[in-house]
Amino acid sequence: MSETRVHTKNPLLNTAIAPLLKQLTWPVLGGMLTLMSFNLVDTFFISLLGTAQLAAISFTFPVTFTLISLAIGLSIGTSAVIAKALGAGQADSAKADSIAALWLAAILVCLLAIGIAICLDPLFLLLGATDATLVYIRDYMFIWLAGSVLLVTPMIGNAILRAAGETKIPSLVMAAGGLVNAVLDPLLIFGLGPFPALGMQGAALATVISWLTGFIFILYWLTVRRKLLDRILLPWTLFWSIWRRILHIGMPAAAANMLTPLAMAILTAMIAGYGPEAVAALGVGMRLESIACLVVLALSMTLPPVISQNFGAGLLGRVQQAYFTACHFVLKWQAGVFVLLALLAYPIAALFTQDQQVATYIRYFIWSLPLSYGLQGVIILTNSSFNALHLPAKAMILSLVRFFVCYIPLAWLGAKIAGVPGLFIGAMVGNFLTASLAYYWFKQVIQRYQ
Known part of the structure; x- marks a missing residue:
């Protein structure tokens, strides 16, 4: 594909790359920081209920993230399709894509949620949960x-807005949801004031209400303020055509x-053999990881629209x-994050458990x-870039190699050699190997286009 000059006022196509990524990413980072911080607060309040409850919430991560991953994948497809259409100047097609994407996500997430509910007990027993933790x-x-459909609509709505270069509103949606969740958590978990003490049910209810907040806000913004949803339904043939492109x-x-x-489920099952204390520590570690990698996650949301729109316009140099x-920045940033976490390992562990x-296992993780x-971060950005270039098979292969050739086998080997700390070190080495492959592979792919 040859380099194409595009004369347009679209900032994603002509603003200098570094300032553009900074301008797009900071609002997303702010929203995610608020959301993830409140999620960490969620874990903190649950930890006050006891080690069994903390272990229970740790067991839920692989299962809940499966459903969230479906929503993330659909949002990636939505963003790539809409951003490419906008880059090519096809605004009407982008509107139809938006409507179809919201319906597709709602249908698929509802079906998956029903399937998980039906198989709940055997699924968690397979992960290593005991009868005691299964109650929680x-x-x-x-x-x-039951409330998961309220989660997927804001995620897809945010993807639609980001594809158009709008990052402030998605950030506000994330932050507002996180704030509602953090405020309701102590009220519904412990029963403060007129609220009943609902324990684990209260934590889940607070989460669902926070999703409802985002659901109402994003639909209002897409329909009333941005007028991106000018109808509810499309002809079936158009629905199916768009769904195929998104899927x-x-x-x-x-x-x-x-x-x-x-991979988290396998890791959880592996670490469950070392007791509920190890599972609880892994749960805390995974929540810490979500905070520590916020910049990477924010860039993984803002980099794809830039790549897709410039790809659609033929600007391969950009x-x-x-x-x-993006890759060079996250390598430097995350080095600083590691130093900070390592220095604060003792107070962080003490914050979450007595x-x-x-506490020892949490420090091993950190x-x-x-x-x-x-x-x-390099792996994540390479994956999102492959999807933005409409090369989902390459992203899939990279993920398979990461988890099942490097991450899980080396974590297993590390556990056999040195127990829980060895498991964490093995997973770390797996990231080193996969990142090297990812960086080299992207260079080869982009050179073939040029």
Whole structure:
């Protein structure tokens, strides 16, 4: 594909790459920081209920993230399709794509949630949950699953806005939802004031109400303020045509994202052999990871629209520059994050538990895995860039290699050699190997286009 000059006022096509990524990413980062911080508060309040409840919420991560991964994959497909259409100047097509994407996501997430609810007990017993923790898991999961359709609509709506270069509103949606969740958590978990003490059910209910807030806000913004949804339904043939284009990217992206909770499930099952203390520590570590990798996650949302729009306009030099700029930045940023976490390991562990064994495992986690978060960022950005280039199969292969050739086998080997700390170190080495492959592969792919 040859380089094409496009004279347009679209800032995604002509603003200098580094300032553009900064301008798009900071609002997303702010919203995600608020959301993830409140999610960490959620874990903190649940930890006050006891180690069994903390272990229970840790067991739910792989399962809940499976459903979230489907929504993420569909949002990736939505963003790629809409951004390419906008880059090519096809605004009417982008509107139809938006309507079809919202319906597709709602239908698929509802079907998956029903399937998980039906198989709940055997699924969590397979993950290593005991009968004692299963009681708390049921309390949390049935409410969480019932409200899951309220989660997917804001996610797809945010993807639509980001595809158009709008990042402030999606950030406000994330932040507002996180704030509602944080305020309701103590009220509904412990029964403060007129509220009943609902324990794990209260935590799930607070989450669902926060999703409802985002659901109402994003639909209002898409229909009334931005007028991106000018109708409810489309002709069936048009629905199916758009769904096929979204699913072409969205399903491999969703499958690749679902490998993350599958790997987490395997990791959880492996670590469950070391006791509920190790599982509780892993749950805390995964929540810490979501905070520590916020910049990477924010860039993974803002980099794809830049790549897709410039790809649609034929500006491959800007595509390459955007990818390398983002990767080099996250390597430096995450090195600083690791140093900060390593220095604060003792107070962080003490914040989440009074159990000395759990605290020890949390410190093992902090001193190992975050060292590779910069390289993990390279993997994530490469995956999102492949999807933005409409190459979902390559993103899928990269995810398979990461988890099932590097991450899980090396974590297993590390556990055999050195127990829980060895498991964390093995997973870290897996990130190093996969990042090297990802960076080299993207360079080869983009050179073939030029």
